[in-house]
Amino acid sequence: MIGMPISDLPERILIIGSPSRPLVQSALRGGYRVGAIDHYADFDLCSMVDKLIRVQSPLDAFTIGQELVDKGEYECMVAGGWLGVESSILNHTPNFELPYNIPYKYAEKIVDKKNLQKTLKKMNIPHPKEFREENVEYPAVVKPRVGAGGKDVVVVRNDNELSLSLERFEKNEVDYIIQEYVGGRDASVSLVVSKEEAKIVALNEQLIGTDFLHAHNMEYSGNITPLEQCVPTTVLSTIERMCIGMGLLGSCGVDIVVGKEKWWVIEVNPRFQGSIDTVDLSLNISLFDWHMKSFHNLHLPECSYNSVWARGIYYSPVNIRISSSLSEKLKEMWKKGVVRDVPQEGETYNEGDPFMSITVKGKRRDETIAKLREVASQVDEMLKRKFEKL
Numbered sequence: 001m002i003g004m005p006i007s008d009l010p011e012r013i014l015i016i017g018s019p020s021r022p023l024v025q026s027a028l029r030g031g032y033r034v035g036a037i038d039h040y041a042d043f044d045l046c047s048m049v050d051k052l053i054r055v056q057s058p059l060d061a062f063t064i065g066q067e068l069v070d071k072g073e074y075e076c077m078v079a080g081g082w083l084g085v086e087s088s089i090l091n092h093t094p095n096f097e098l099p100y101n102i103p104y105k106y107a108e109k110i111v112d113k114k115n116l117q118k119t120l121k122k123m124n125i126p127h128p129k130e131f132r133e134e135n136v137e138y139p140a141v142v143k144p145r146v147g148a149g150g151k152d153v154v155v156v157r158n159d160n161e162l163s164l165s166l167e168r169f170e171k172n173e174v175d176y177i178i179q180e181y182v183g184g185r186d187a188s189v190s191l192v193v194s195k196e197e198a199k200i201v202a203l204n205e206q207l208i209g210t211d212f213l214h215a216h217n218m219e220y221s222g223n224i225t226p227l228e229q230c231v232p233t234t235v236l237s238t239i240e241r242m243c244i245g246m247g248l249l250g251s252c253g254v255d256i257v258v259g260k261e262k263w264w265v266i267e268v269n270p271r272f273q274g275s276i277d278t279v280d281l282s283l284n285i286s287l288f289d290w291h292m293k294s295f296h297n298l299h300l301p302e303c304s305y306n307s308v309w310a311r312g313i314y315y316s317p318v319n320i321r322i323s324s325s326l327s328e329k330l331k332e333m334w335k336k337g338v339v340r341d342v343p344q345e346g347e348t349y350n351e352g353d354p355f356m357s358i359t360v361k362g363k364r365r366d367e368t369i370a371k372l373r374e375v376a377s378q379v380d381e382m383l384k385r386k387f388e389k390l
Ligand SMILES: Nc1ncnc2c1ncn2[C@@H]1O[C@H](COP(=O)(O)OP(=O)(O)O)[C@@H](O)[C@H]1O
Pocket: 128, 141, 143, 146, 147, 148, 149, 150, 151, 153, 179, 180, 181, 182, 183, 186, 187, 206, 208, 218, 220, 255, 256, 257, 266, 267
């Protein structure tokens, strides 16, 4: 694969993911022809792809995807969000051909947060201290050993909160990790890594637990690109070295917390990140295309930010079924370009489910946040008015 000439870049791609929409949109920007296999069938996703197959499980997605590639309908499949999240699917990935995804033997180690702690320690990279249950200092963070989207990541402030949280994890039979809480700006670094180099593409702010998007606890609620805060170049070159050392490939990301004088690596994501939209828009690139090219060792151009973009993940504040009039209103917003991942008529959402994305642009962070807040409150109004109890 390495060193292939440009003519070998595939053109017809099958994207497997949940949600696949950000990846699909980025691939279209890059000029690829795209089909998708997803758990969701949002209105905008359906309007973009040649073919959308809706499945219930990641394993079904990979199995059906491989059949379509074997039949020659697509030249290859590329996995997005699912790879690296579902540890059970990681055990199956060797059965499938994923020439444009990091080999599972690397991904498997990186997505396990306990294992990552050990790797970061060995590599001498700053990271939050891990606590054993008997020696926790507060505030502390409890989170699943393998997870995504900040789901079930909680801050605990005393013994009582800790034991309540641990009980919940044990009841659900989810392995967890306890860490010191480190304070600073929540950020992420987007990189494209080839066998030869790691290129930092963008620095993003991470929106975590954003109240006006109805996110709970430390739930991931989107990004702002670029990050307003400066990050020293020594930190950035350490991150680049770390990614090469871990054997990452293609588009991947590193979650960091940046304090006044210190910084910490929180998580390494050996896969596409939720910030694809804001990175593409803010730099006017196709991160998907850069990902594909990095597997062929092709040169990636220099580029600079043209504006500040935010993508907010709006979580449903109510239990709702999408009526036809609400669906029409959401489509109107989509036509104006302020929302993505638009729910279809008849779909149902429970309170707290990711409902839709809001994408806005501004000249500066403050202006962009204000616009995000304004669109979120418009959606609040619509949901209240169109609310149909389940
Ligand atoms: N130990 C910690 N101290 C401070 N913030 C944290 C800590 N762990 C996680 N976070 C915050 O919560 C977010 C989600 O946690 P993360 O470990 O990345 O889990 P996930 O795999 O669900 O994304 C991080 O991006 C970071 O902003």
